[in-house]
Amino acid sequence: MERHGFYKSHFSEREGMAVSAVALQDHIIHSHQLQDLSLADPFKSRNIRNIYKPVNKQMAKAVIDTGLRKKSTHHKNKEDAEREYVLDPNPPRLTLAQKLGLVEPPSLPLTPEEWAKIKQRSIQHGDSIQPCAICREEFALQPQVLLSCSHVFHKACLKAFEKFTGKKSCPMCRKKQYQTRVIHDGARLYKIKCAIRIQASWRGYIVRKWYKNLRKTVPPKDSKLRKQFFEEKVQQISSRLLSSYDINLDEFFAEIDSTIAASRDVFQQVEEKEIFVSENDWEKIQMQALRQEIVDCPICIMPLSSTSQLASILSGNSNQFSRQAVLLSCSHLFHHTCLQAFEEFSLGVRHICPLCRSYYQKKVLEC
Structure with a gap:
């Protein structure tokens, strides 16, 4: 009887140890996120493939996207975009080891007051001002998460870290089973x-x-x-x-030539008109020539006559004069023979004065 009790207690102790070992193994698998091997939900561990079923063509309907249907767009308000929330509000399911008391169960969800204290501690450390500890880039407008250990990371960076490490532990302080809250401090800063x-x-x-x-x-x-x-x-x-200057010399000279040609045409039209010089006008011209005191012929540079003889000729009181003089309507005096020679060598149809280049009428002063 005593031996039977001994064997019974021995087998019960071994059975408890086996259950504890299995529970601890399941907890380790669960903590390393190997859910396919976990005993928490044995039906989920099986990878059941979908069995092919024939499709009834009569029941199937073709769906054609014509683009006429308006896609429902849900615009998030500014308050929703800046709202802070906990990613895992419900505590994870307890493993067998945690239920048996072999492993410490996870802590209860933090209250809003506790989250406020953790956030205040993170602000004091300046975690949102500094770059992300995983990718070493600033947070900018990317989603940001705050852990219950007051450390801050990019949401995508933390998710990638958990995926490649195979366990849920803080990259900074290695705290396990942390809670995560989405914040927007980095975006605001x-x-x-x-x-x-x-x-x-x-x-x-x-x-x-x-x-x-x-x-x-x-x-x-x-x-x-x-x-x-x-x-x-x-x-x-x-x-x-x-x-501002025009440096095109060809156009400038062409404009000057055209202006001179136009001026010549105007003067020629005016001077080509026959101007009748009366006796009174000739008297005025003679007086003007007398005041000029012309002594030499401008063509041959030879003396016309003495001043007294010239004055008497211009007044018409002299009967002797070695060479005939001619008076032009422009009040210039020349030797008659010199002026004739000049007119013979001139190319124009009408003759111009050798001095003032104006058309003239002449009057021969006879001896």
Whole structure:
């Protein structure tokens, strides 16, 4: 009887040890996220493939996307986009080892007050200001998560870390079975940082523009800079003057030629008109020639006559004169023979005065 009790207690002890070993093994598998081998839900561990079933063609309907259906778009409000929430609000299911008390069960979900304290501790450490500890990049507008150990990471980075490590532990402090909360501190700080950059760029542009205008308008006090300032001003004025000039010489000379030709045509039309010179006009012309005191012929540079003889000829009181003189309507005097020789060598249809180049009428002063 005593031996039977001994064997019974011995087998019960061995059975308890076996159950504990299996429970611990299941807990280790579960902690390493090998759910296919876990005993928590044995039906999920089986990989049951879908058995092929023939499709009834009469019941099947073809679906054609014509693009006429409006896709329902759910616009998130600003409050929803900035709302903080816990990713795993419900505690994970207890493993067999945790139910038997062999392993410490996970902690209960944190209250909002506890999350506020953890977030305050994270803000004091400046985790959101610093880059993500996994990818070493700033948070920017990407989703951000706060762990119950007050460490902050990118949501995608933490998910990738959990996937490749095969266990749920903080990359910084190695705390297991942490709780995760989505926050937006990094996005808010990034927006403030971008606004500060934009304001700094705009203010810098305004100040640089004002300073350049000041440098262009107000001369500096330093002698060298002042000299350089006025040299640049003079150079700018010279450049504007040169740019305003027309440097096409061919067009300039062509314009001058056309202007001279037009002026000649006008003068020729005026001078070609026959102008009748009366006796009174000849008397005035003679008086004007007498006042000019012409002594030599402008063509042969020989004396016309003495001053007294010239005055008597112009007044018509002299009966002797070695060579005939001719008086033009422009009040110029020449030897008659010299003027005839000049007219013979001139190419124009009408003759012009050798001195003033104007058309004339002549009057021979007879002896």
